[in-house]
Amino acid sequence: xxxxxALAQGALIGLPTETVYGLAADANNPAAVAHIFQxxxxxxxxxxxxxxxxxxxVRVFARHVPDFAQALMRECWPGPLTLILPKHVGVxxxxxxxxxxxxxxxxxxxxxxxxLRAALGLGVQGVAAPSANxxxxxxxxxxxxxxxxxxxVLVLDGGACDVGIESTIVDCSRAQPVLLRPGMLTASAxxxxxxxxxxxxxxxxxxxxTDAAQPALMSxxxxxxxxxxxxxAPRARLRLxxxxxxxxxWPQAGLRVAVWSRCALxxxxxxxxxxxxxxxxQCAHELFAQxxxxxxxxxxxxxxxxxxxxxxxxxxRDRLQRAAA
Numbered sequence: 001x002x003x004x005x006a007l008a009q010g011a012l013i014g015l016p017t018e019t020v021y022g023l024a025a026d027a028n029n030p031a032a033v034a035h036i037f038q039x040x041x042x043x044x045x046x047x048x049x050x051x052x053x054x055x056x057x058v059r060v061f062a063r064h065v066p067d068f069a070q071a072l073m074r075e076c077w078p079g080p081l082t083l084i085l086p087k088h089v090g091v092x093x094x095x096x097x098x099x100x101x102x103x104x105x106x107x108x109x110x111x112x113x114x115x116l117r118a119a120l121g122l123g124v125q126g127v128a129a130p131s132a133n134x135x136x137x138x139x140x141x142x143x144x145x146x147x148x149x150x151x152x153v154l155v156l157d158g159g160a161c162d163v164g165i166e167s168t169i170v171d172c173s174r175a176q177p178v179l180l181r182p183g184m185l186t187a188s189a190x191x192x193x194x195x196x197x198x199x200x201x202x203x204x205x206x207x208x209x210t211d212a213a214q215p216a217l218m219s220x221x222x223x224x225x226x227x228x229x230x231x232x233a234p235r236a237r238l239r240l241x242x243x244x245x246x247x248x249x250w251p252q253a254g255l256r257v258a259v260w261s262r263c264a265l266x267x268x269x270x271x272x273x274x275x276x277x278x279x280x281x282q283c284a285h286e287l288f289a290q291x292x293x294x295x296x297x298x299x300x301x302x303x304x305x306x307x308x309x310x311x312x313x314x315x316x317r318d319r320l321q322r323a324a325a
Contacts, residue, residue, distance in 0.1 A: 003156055004118035007127060012036060014132050014146035015051075015115065016158025017107040019080045019167050019183070020288065021140040022051070022129025023150070026119075027061075033094040033128050039150065042135040047097035047223050048128040049082050049105050049167070053116040060125045061102045063088045068194040069172035075193045078108035080167040081185050084222055095128040101173045101222040111158040130225060131166065138234050138295070138323070139166065139288045164285035165315050169224050170198060180204050180224040182314035184284055204318070230325040232288070234295035238302045240324040246303060258294035261305035272297055276305055280312040287316060291323070 003013050007025065010032040015024040023040060025032035027050040037044045050061060055073045058065060062085035065073075069083050087102040096102050104126075107113065116127060131139040132146040132153075140146045141164050143157035168183030170190060177198045179187045187198045236258070241249070243263040251257040251271055258272040259265060265273060274290060277283045294302050304320055307313040 001115065001118040003115055003154060004122055004124070006154055007032075007115075007119045007124050008122040010035075012039060012150075012153050014143065014150065014153050014155030015112055015127070015129050016109050016143065016156055016161065017051070017112045017129070018109045018162045019107070019165065020161055021132040021143065021146050021155075022049075022127075023132035023146075023153070024051070024127045024129035026124045027092045027095045027126040027128040028124075030094040033092075036128060036130065039153075040130065040133070040135045042130065044094075045097045045099075045223070047099055047101075047103055047225055048095045048130045049103045049225055050092060050095055050126040050128050051105055051107055051112065051116060052126045053113065053120055054078075054106055057120075057126060058085070058104055061085075061087060061091055061104060066172055068177055068196040071194040072170065072172070072177070072190060073106070076185060076190070077106040078113065079106070079185070080108075080163050080183055081105065081190075082167045082169045082181075082225075084169065084171040084173050084180070084224060086173050092126070092128070097223060099223050101171075103169065103225060105167055109158055109162075111156055115156065136231055136233060138232055138291050141288050145289075145292065160285075160289070162285065163281075164287055164289070165319055166225075168315070171201075171222060171224070173222055182318045184281060184315050186311045186314065188311060231322040232291075232319050233323045233325075234291050234302060236295050236299050236302045238291070238304060238320070238324045240304050240306055240320050242306050246305065251301075251303075255301065256299045257301045257303055258297055258299040259303045259305075260290055260294065261303070263305060272299060280307070280310075280316060283307070283313075284316050287319060 082105040141161040168185040169181035
């Protein structure tokens with residue numbers, strides 16, 4: 001496979017996964033990983049997720065895998081779940097952003113699986129692959145999105161991403177699992193899988209407060225991808241509003257606005273309206289592609305209706321809050 005050979009030779013490729021497309025390189029090749037950071041404009045201390053073909057590759061990178069992490073891997077891999085684990089000294093240091101933990105994921109996309117297996121046969125133990133976009137901008141969910149940002153990168157076209165938002169991240173480097181970034185796998189579902197309560201970091205879901213009895217556990221969170229306050233942002237200003245606020249502040253003439261909402265709104269010549277799905281999984285699937293499509297209309301602002309309450313919507317809400325920051 002041409003792409004596997006490219007990875008083995010230190011090149012970057014665009015990789016489809018079930019979450020979003022990644023900008024991939026050999027995780028154990030410091031020069032190739034540095035090229036990811038340079039190409040994206042990403043700070044070199046902001047760690048990358050390393051993608052592995054299955055759980056057997058975890059020990060290549062992680063020096064300790066607690067029982068609850070093993071349970072999560074058995075039940076949720078391949079799939080949209082990233083686990084942060086203590087790292088072997090001297091292994092994938094650049095991909096880890098210089099930290100002593102490593103973020104690992106086994107993607108379920110068949111093309112990603114095929115590439116990882118082919119690359120492993122060429123000596124590539126794992127593939128570092130952050131989202132294939134310029135740092136801080138809207139994540140890519142089609143091959144065309146990647147090619148538009150990086151026209152000189154070989155991109156594997158695996159179609160539109162099924163999930164559409166990045167993986168749930170759970171820190172497994174401490175005594176108890178802690179959710180650091182929400183996705184489509186919820187903390188309550190993961191708690192049932194591993195038999196241990198998955199705590200939620202305050203900055204992962206600002207509306208959820210963690211147990212005050214766990215201050216030491218919660219104060220030592222490792223660095224995790226995609227957790228900066230401002231992220232996933234379109235060019236136009238994004239405003240996250242309730243249906244009532246949209247109605248109360250309906251755009252005046254002269255301000256060209258795109259609106260993505262579940263609620264019915266009045267027709268207006270200067271407002272482009274798209275309907276937001278009422279199902280959380282479908283909304284996640286459409287989220288980044290919709291933001292890109294609305295942004296491409298040259299609007300000044302994008303108004304998005306606040307997602308409903310409930311754990312199922314936490315991943316969508318997180319991405320929108322960061323995009324609006």
